Amino acid sequence: MRVVDIINKKKKGEALTKEEIEFFVQGYVKGEVPDYQISALYMAIYFQGMNDEEIADLTMAYVNSGETIDLSGIAGIKVDKHSTGGVGDKISLIVIPLVASLGIPVAKMSGRGLGHTGGTIDKLEAIPGFRTALSAEEFIANVNNHGMAVVGQTANLTPADKLTYALRDVTGTVDSIPLIASSIMSKKIASGADAIVLDVKVGSGAFMKSLAEAKKLAECMVQIGKSLKRRTIAIITDMNQPLGHEVGNANEIREVIDVLRGKGAEDETGIALTIASYMAIASGGYHDFRSTYEELQQVISSGKAIEKLEELISSQGGNPQVVHDLFQLPQAEYHIEIFSNQAGYIRAIDAEQIGLAAMLLGAGRKKKDDAIDYAAGVTLLKKVGDYVDLNEPLCILHTNLDHVETDILKAYAFQESVPNVTATIHEVVS
Numbered sequence: 001m002r003v004v005d006i007i008n009k010k011k012k013g014e015a016l017t018k019e020e021i022e023f024f025v026q027g028y029v030k031g032e033v034p035d036y037q038i039s040a041l042y043m044a045i046y047f048q049g050m051n052d053e054e055i056a057d058l059t060m061a062y063v064n065s066g067e068t069i070d071l072s073g074i075a076g077i078k079v080d081k082h083s084t085g086g087v088g089d090k091i092s093l094i095v096i097p098l099v100a101s102l103g104i105p106v107a108k109m110s111g112r113g114l115g116h117t118g119g120t121i122d123k124l125e126a127i128p129g130f131r132t133a134l135s136a137e138e139f140i141a142n143v144n145n146h147g148m149a150v151v152g153q154t155a156n157l158t159p160a161d162k163l164t165y166a167l168r169d170v171t172g173t174v175d176s177i178p179l180i181a182s183s184i185m186s187k188k189i190a191s192g193a194d195a196i197v198l199d200v201k202v203g204s205g206a207f208m209k210s211l212a213e214a215k216k217l218a219e220c221m222v223q224i225g226k227s228l229k230r231r232t233i234a235i236i237t238d239m240n241q242p243l244g245h246e247v248g249n250a251n252e253i254r255e256v257i258d259v260l261r262g263k264g265a266e267d268e269t270g271i272a273l274t275i276a277s278y279m280a281i282a283s284g285g286y287h288d289f290r291s292t293y294e295e296l297q298q299v300i301s302s303g304k305a306i307e308k309l310e311e312l313i314s315s316q317g318g319n320p321q322v323v324h325d326l327f328q329l330p331q332a333e334y335h336i337e338i339f340s341n342q343a344g345y346i347r348a349i350d351a352e353q354i355g356l357a358a359m360l361l362g363a364g365r366k367k368k369d370d371a372i373d374y375a376a377g378v379t380l381l382k383k384v385g386d387y388v389d390l391n392e393p394l395c396i397l398h399t400n401l402d403h404v405e406t407d408i409l410k411a412y413a414f415q416e417s418v419p420n421v422t423a424t425i426h427e428v429v430s
């Protein structure tokens with residue numbers, strides 16, 4: 001078999017066999033197939049797509065490229081959650097302590113930032129000392145002892161996804177339904193979750209720009225989950241503007257702390273409570289959405305949620321003091337205010353442009369091996385629907401770069417009348 005023949009086959013829109021898929025996945029992980037062939041093949045997949053069988057085969061080829069975690073040593077239904085990626089998307093960090101506070105084990109495997117979107121692992125690593133490279137034994141022990149753990153993708157778990165994920169990030173092949181679905185579902189299956197809740201983002205800051213595409217991705221992942229006997233629920237949520245007010249790493253951790261203290265922005269608190277409620281329902285112990293949502297609101301107002309975040313941080317070697325003293329988190333040297341060049345109501349804030357601006361300030365990677373500046377990011381002072389005067393501050397850029405050229409104002413669109421603000425939760429697919 002030759003990879004060039006597989007590329008040509010996909011280029012013509014033909015379906016690949018299980019053997020062909022296993023061949024290029026294994027070859028790539030062993031270092032026998034070069035980056036440029038996988039890049040060409042993934043671009044062909046981007047344009048030609050894959051059928052359900054190919055997507056399931058690609059998912060399992062990723063799973064079988066490394067070790068899998070057996071979570072049978074943890075009692076109960078283990079729930080995991082994954083987002084398809086957004087800007088300012090810190091929902092995982094909010095729902096882990098929330099759901100664990102209900103006594104439901106959360107075994108979470110997370111990724112790094114991709115393209116203009118952030119990643120949970122990068123955000124957690126902004127907390128001094130926080131270890132995301134846990135061994136399988138540590139991961140299981142933490143879930144048993146604390147009811148929650150977050151692990152980065154170790155070299156041994158779905159290495160094929162880890163390698164292709166970084167390659168896709170720099171070759172324009174991220175926003176492809178088969179590639180996203182197999183990437184996400186392989187990680188969830190390899191990390192041993194019994195139940196999976198997916199946050200499928202849609203809008204300007206998401207990989208899926210239209211509701212129809214987001215629905216296709218949601219249905220595709222729910223289908224993979226079902227075929228592998230994992231309870232899977234997908235919630236389609238809005239990403240037409242960044243979530244909350246903070247985009248970056250350390251500054252997003254600050255916002256997570258606010259939400260868990262009950263002082264969060266309405267949009268992200270609502271999405272977090274919805275996702276957490278579906279995680280509780282997927283675990284089998286909860287049945288009614290409304291009463292679960294209310295119980296989780298209580299978890300926040302009683303102070304239990306923030307205590308659980310503190311426990312998560314210390315259980316993985318991080319400095320729990322960050323919860324009480326935000327100055328223990330990395331701080332940028334420069335804070336640059338950006339002023340509005342017109343007066344009016346904000347009609348839209350292009351989340352992708354804000355994500356790209358945050359990346360250029362140092363919060364994300366331009367190339368796959370770039371280091372991250374945890375202190376860099378953007379604080380949005382105004383959101384869609386807010387009125388701003390000419391020369392009023394719209395946002396603050398945080399950076400350690402002494403020279404910044406930005407066209408972040410292009411992300412904002414204004415109008416004279418009060419705009420319609422789109423719903424934050426669009427649909428639930430199960």
Ligand code: URA
Pocket residue numbers: 083084085111114165174179180181183184
């Ligand atoms: N998140 C993932 O884990 N994989 C993707 O391909 C996109 C978002």
